[in-house]
Amino acid sequence: MIEGYTEGTGTAVVGGTERRASRSLVALLGPVALVGALLSLVPLWLGDSRVMMGVAVLGLTFACYAVGFNLIFGSTGQLFLCVGALAGIGGYGSAIFADKVGLPILASMLLATLASSLIGGLLSWIAVRRSLGVIFTGIITLIFSLVFGNLVLGAAGITGGDGGFHIQAGADTFLRQTIPPYYLMLALLLVFVLSHGLLRRSHVGWAFRALRDDEVAAELAGVDVSRYRVYAAVIGAAMLGLSGSLFAFTEGTISPTTYGFAQVDVETMVMLAFGGIGSLFGPVLGAAVFTVIDELIQGLGQLRLLVYGALIIALFLWVPRGIIPTLGDLMRRRQE
Amino acid sequence: MIANLLDGIVLGLQFGLLAGGLTMVYGLGGVLNLAYGQMAVVSAMVVVLSMEAGLGPIPAVVVGLVAGGLLGLLLDLTILRPVYRLHGEARVLLSLLLTLGLAFMVDGFLSWRYPTKALTLRIGGGPVELLGVRMVRGGVVASVITILVLGGLLLFFRKTTLGRAVRSVIEDEEGARLVGVDPQRMLRLILILTGVLAALVAVTRSLVTPVSVTAGFELTVSALIVTVVGGLGSVGGAILAGLILGMISTVAASSIGTVLSLIILLVAAAVTILIRPSGLLGVEE
Numbered sequence: 001m002i003e004g005y006t007e008g009t010g011t012a013v014v015g016g017t018e019r020r021a022s023r024s025l026v027a028l029l030g031p032v033a034l035v036g037a038l039l040s041l042v043p044l045w046l047g048d049s050r051v052m053m054g055v056a057v058l059g060l061t062f063a064c065y066a067v068g069f070n071l072i073f074g075s076t077g078q079l080f081l082c083v084g085a086l087a088g089i090g091g092y093g094s095a096i097f098a099d100k101v102g103l104p105i106l107a108s109m110l111l112a113t114l115a116s117s118l119i120g121g122l123l124s125w126i127a128v129r130r131s132l133g134v135i136f137t138g139i140i141t142l143i144f145s146l147v148f149g150n151l152v153l154g155a156a157g158i159t160g161g162d163g164g165f166h167i168q169a170g171a172d173t174f175l176r177q178t179i180p181p182y183y184l185m186l187a188l189l190l191v192f193v194l195s196h197g198l199l200r201r202s203h204v205g206w207a208f209r210a211l212r213d214d215e216v217a218a219e220l221a222g223v224d225v226s227r228y229r230v231y232a233a234v235i236g237a238a239m240l241g242l243s244g245s246l247f248a249f250t251e252g253t254i255s256p257t258t259y260g261f262a263q264v265d266v267e268t269m270v271m272l273a274f275g276g277i278g279s280l281f282g283p284v285l286g287a288a289v290f291t292v293i294d295e296l297i298q299g300l301g302q303l304r305l306l307v308y309g310a311l312i313i314a315l316f317l318w319v320p321r322g323i324i325p326t327l328g329d330l331m332r333r334r335q336e
Numbered sequence: 337m338i339a340n341l342l343d344g345i346v347l348g349l350q351f352g353l354l355a356g357g358l359t360m361v362y363g364l365g366g367v368l369n370l371a372y373g374q375m376a377v378v379s380a381m382v383v384v385l386s387m388e389a390g391l392g393p394i395p396a397v398v399v400g401l402v403a404g405g406l407l408g409l410l411l412d413l414t415i416l417r418p419v420y421r422l423h424g425e426a427r428v429l430l431s432l433l434l435t436l437g438l439a440f441m442v443d444g445f446l447s448w449r450y451p452t453k454a455l456t457l458r459i460g461g462g463p464v465e466l467l468g469v470r471m472v473r474g475g476v477v478a479s480v481i482t483i484l485v486l487g488g489l490l491l492f493f494r495k496t497t498l499g500r501a502v503r504s505v506i507e508d509e510e511g512a513r514l515v516g517v518d519p520q521r522m523l524r525l526i527l528i529l530t531g532v533l534a535a536l537v538a539v540t541r542s543l544v545t546p547v548s549v550t551a552g553f554e555l556t557v558s559a560l561i562v563t564v565v566g567g568l569g570s571v572g573g574a575i576l577a578g579l580i581l582g583m584i585s586t587v588a589a590s591s592i593g594t595v596l597s598l599i600i601l602l603v604a605a606a607v608t609i610l611i612r613p614s615g616l617l618g619v620e621e
Binding site for chain 2: 135308
């Protein structure tokens, strides 16, 4: 396993990019503020169009998903193929708590986030306890995704089955206006990126790097590898659940495809792989680029899938580590 | 109950055949082919198009099987090339990512070009009486074909030199190389063979239910789950797991409905994997 990662090709996807992570807080806050400032300009440009702002909110949501997935897969090497399902627990959970149970929106979002965080942690705990490798973790979590999808279809009485349902809660508030959801989601994204950055600078981050670079050595050096894996999954799944639930309230309607495997997991993986698995801003860059690409090829209909497939192949063949780490390497080599 | 069990065997044999192809390629080359279901669907579309072009059902099926084999060869000659340069887990991961990309390309193209096509083969004649149960003739024919093919596969692996060479690579690649077996050539051969198997699954399945353009993802996922439950690399395990999961699926579907039965099937698969990560008949690593 370790041998595979050091070859630096293809699936050195969990490769290191943060070796030179700076320890000063400014070095983290600066770029986050810059990205935030740039992204906060988008409504000036697209703010007139409700449709385009919807696209932008979706793009930010995917960036949030990618940060959560990055924390779980990129930082601790657990291939969670249930991004959509964990986000869906947040989305369906909070919508049901708010609409059918009658809880306040904020409380239902927190409860649903907690649920998805616990389930993510449980999945990780199982994988760690049974010491499942990357592939088996992927298959178990894929099975979990399918079970979730079928539960949503099966419990049509509460979830609305195939057609989904309209969320009553928050219908006449700023949550359904054109601009505010964008800034809410942007704030969430910045908080996520910042938390991921802070985590990586803390002792948890050192443990992440140690276990990713050489799991056996980390274990020998006294890093409790399994504990940090579960931590990462708990935090990452909470991010997925929270962004899924906020998206549900801004969208006002959810259905199985909102959180479907083909719609969410595959796209998140492509975005992250493009930006750079394990890198702090990779998820943001990937989500931005693919949101634009998706808009550009909107007219192609079903052929979009073909374009996506070709992009996946090209990406993993030629830039397996993602754009940000590859560019970072190039620049560093220049300097030296 | 007996009717459900027999239906389960019909389904299970198809699961087994499907997973058998996936598991052979994995055992032999450490390649997880996530475009496997799409290979079946492409072959099915070739059969449909050949029949539309005026061929009879049997020649059309032959054309479909050849197309399946060619797809396997094409896979070996194109996107699997870079995969072969890696080893271990990195190899599995790259192979599954690249074939996933291919699966999307195929799905996208087919649902754009032939959005509503589906392969349905009908066999004339009434139902067949079996153990006092009336079975649909198509299902019985499909099962007989599947059993013959699976038997042929087992014979191929046990009795022929080529089959033994393939098994030697699965068991010990270095050792096989030392006695003059070229693992790369064996892998190409098996990729062609599994392409034909995928086409065969599409054909036998179409005797029971229509195989639509979008069936690829579902076929791949079923094959993957059956493969893992049976034990990666074990053809016998794939058949056993296919039969068990097939029977669970039909019995549960008739007593508690499709959605719940699918959930039960998935949970059963997950539990098996967790209790025995190497699968029912897999080798402990």
